Amino acid sequence: MSNFKIHIKTGNCSLCDKSLVIDRKYTEELLCPECFAKDIENKIYHTIEDYNLFSPSDRIVVGLSGGKDSIALLYNLIILQKNSKYSNKIKALIIDEGIPNYRKKSIELAKTFCEEYEIEYKIIKFQERIGKSLENTIIQKRNSDNYKYACNYCAIFRRRLLDEGTKELGGNVLAVGHNLTDIAETFLMNILFKRFSLIAQKNIFGIKSTQRNNLHFANKIKPLMKIPEEEIYLYVNIKKLKYYPSHCPYSKQDPIIRRKVLNFLLECKNIIPNVEFNLLDGYDTLSKTLKKYYKIGKKNNCQKCGCPSADIICQYCIYKEEVNN
Ligand code: SF4
Numbered sequence: 001m002s003n004f005k006i007h008i009k010t011g012n013c014s015l016c017d018k019s020l021v022i023d024r025k026y027t028e029e030l031l032c033p034e035c036f037a038k039d040i041e042n043k044i045y046h047t048i049e050d051y052n053l054f055s056p057s058d059r060i061v062v063g064l065s066g067g068k069d070s071i072a073l074l075y076n077l078i079i080l081q082k083n084s085k086y087s088n089k090i091k092a093l094i095i096d097e098g099i100p101n102y103r104k105k106s107i108e109l110a111k112t113f114c115e116e117y118e119i120e121y122k123i124i125k126f127q128e129r130i131g132k133s134l135e136n137t138i139i140q141k142r143n144s145d146n147y148k149y150a151c152n153y154c155a156i157f158r159r160r161l162l163d164e165g166t167k168e169l170g171g172n173v174l175a176v177g178h179n180l181t182d183i184a185e186t187f188l189m190n191i192l193f194k195r196f197s198l199i200a201q202k203n204i205f206g207i208k209s210t211q212r213n214n215l216h217f218a219n220k221i222k223p224l225m226k227i228p229e230e231e232i233y234l235y236v237n238i239k240k241l242k243y244y245p246s247h248c249p250y251s252k253q254d255p256i257i258r259r260k261v262l263n264f265l266l267e268c269k270n271i272i273p274n275v276e277f278n279l280l281d282g283y284d285t286l287s288k289t290l291k292k293y294y295k296i297g298k299k300n301n302c303q304k305c306g307c308p309s310a311d312i313i314c315q316y317c318i319y320k321e322e323v324n325n
């Protein structure tokens with residue numbers, strides 16, 4: 001969290017008369033902790049409403065890591081359910097990549113959270129579905145010519161297993177804890193690597209629950225997409241929610257550009273406090289524009305697994321074979 005700046009000072013809350021306040025630079029509001037937490041909950045609720053992220057008949061599965069984002073998300077969806085926003089039971093899906101000194105502890109926390117709130121959960125391990133833990137994949141691949149960094153394998157495998165697990169839990173909507181900072185960072189990454197076709201394919205704000213016929217993969221929704229990362233951090237601490245605070249060790253080991261992009265973004269934020277909102281908006285606008293001009297190739301079905309894929313064999317199957325040979 002050290003890169004993120006939270007401005008706490010004395011002053012008067014914009015909504016009540018309390019005096020220790022959070023200075024929210026991008027709206028120029030001063031909010032006391034209670035009003036701030038309430039505001040975060042309202043924002044999540046309005047994001048779900050405004051973008052029609054799910055309907056009462058949807059069956060939601062939350063991708064739960066035990067970190068601050070997914071804990072904040074699951075907690076808020078439980079509140080919504082209690083307020084009878086919809087009746088289907090929320091379930092949680094935990095992916096165990098097999099990352100030493102990290103995932104075991106975060107999974108323990110995720111399990112404890114689920115047990116406390118009586119949430120049904122399922123754990124899927126890389127070891128069982130891929131044939132190897134992420135640790136063993138990296139040990140085997142690190143010195144090979146085609147080594148692609150832990151995150152490359154991990155992201156592709158995890159995305160697929162989240163989808164499989166959602167269906168196995170009977171879900172049709174997968175809720176993930178991506179926050180505004182994550183989305184702004186991804187947009188910048190896509191620009192840097194000129195991934196225009198990927199930008200064109202994106203539905204940044206999710207597919208409306210009324211327009212989701214014939215989706216192969218579970219519909220992925222991001223109810224935290226309008227909340228900057230440091231505000232989630234602050235929120236879970238104000239609410240005293242237990243979460244696993246450490247970062248994955250691989251994010252530091254590999255010289256991944258994503259980290260530099262995040263640092264750049266945070267520097268920009270010091271000068272332009274609403275820069276992440278600009279990027280979210282820009283992502284959406286560019287995506288819509290590119291959809292009109294960019295020819296998106298017809299999707300095939302992967303010859304191995306049958307999932308939609310731009311190529312004959314999908315990336316998941318390519319990597320899976322690669323790490324097992
Ligand atoms: S930082 Fe990389 S290796 Fe670690 S969990 Fe995230 S994607 Fe996987």
Ligand SMILES: [Zn+2]
Pocket residue numbers: 013014015016017018031032033034035036
């Ligand atoms: Zn207040």
Ligand SMILES: [Zn+2]
Pocket residue numbers: 302303304305306307313314315316317318
């Ligand atoms: Zn495949």
